[in-house]
Amino acid sequence: MTSPPDTSTVARVAAVLQTLAAAEGELPVSAIAQQVGRERSQISRMLKALAATGLVEQNPDTRGYRLGWQLHALAAKAGDQRLVRTAQPILRALVAETHETALLSVPQANRSFTILRERSTHSLQAGGWVGRTSPLHVTASGRALLLDSTSEEIRELITGDLGASGYGPNALTSLPTVLARIAQERERGCTVADEELEAGLVSVGAPVRDAAGHIVASLNISGPTSRMLRCIDSYSTAVKAAARRLTTAQARTHRP
Structure with missing residues (x-):
């Protein structure tokens, strides 16, 4: 019988690739x-092994x-x-509109x-967000993914991040505050x-659903406060409309 993988080794490999x-x-x-x-010696050996596989x-x-x-090539699949x-x-x-x-x-x-x-032509950011993860409770994309979740599900998902340092000045820091905000956003749909x-x-976000109505993704736009807050209502309308189009398109592509 094949031995199960060493989860600590798997975690280290994942950390290297994510870095x-x-x-x-x-x-x-x-x-x-x-x-x-x-x-350093441990990471050097790991990198040589990964290089031998082409990863x-x-x-x-x-x-x-x-x-x-x-x-x-693997990521493409x-x-x-x-x-x-x-x-x-x-x-x-959506970029062309907003x-x-x-x-x-x-x-x-x-x-x-x-x-x-x-990417917008207005964006000055050299890097990208693709491949990055973000906390659910302080991001528009994250809270859009939580709009159908129960209070208990939300608590389980965000408790580890509540009160953590390094977020913005308006970060939500308590479970009741997060639940109240999500309730308001659930009513607005964004x-x-x-x-x-x-x-x-x-950032402004909205949920994307599958053919069964389950939230499978979130769509959002983001930009500097100086531009975004002036047009927050129109941006919200645009993002919700784009999310609905993607939801409809998703349903079509998954029909048997």
Whole structure:
């Protein structure tokens, strides 16, 4: 019988790959080891093993590591690709209408995981949100994923993040506050996070549903407070309409 995988090793491999995914370019072994919190020699051996499979690549000149093309090929087959393909033109249309960056996210454990981004020409951000996870209670994308959840389900999902440091000045810090906000947003059909995740950032989100009516993703736009708050009502209308279009398109693509 094959032995079960060492979950600690799996977790370390996942941490290394996630660290490289979040980087803007190559990373030296020392930087990866520091971010993962492991010995340099241990991470070096792991990277060599991953490089042998093509999941990471090493630049022969700089000796830095980056994600490999083999991982890109695997990622192309991950998740619901019909959702991504269907969402792309809808996100582009939303960017054209609002001139703000549009994102598509899905639930991943107790996080909102961004799988697609259409960037606005107004965006000055060099990096991207794709592949990043965010707390559910302080993001428009996250709370949109929670709109159908019960109070107990919400408590279980967000308790570990409530009161954590490093969020924006308007971050929600208690369960009653989060539940009250979600109740209000459930009535409106959209979510607004005003400097909750980080200072100067506002986001508007809405849920995307499958053919059975279950929330499977969230669509949102985000931008600087100075622009977003001036047009929050029109942006909310646009995001809800885009989410409805994606919901309808999803239902069509999943018909037998």
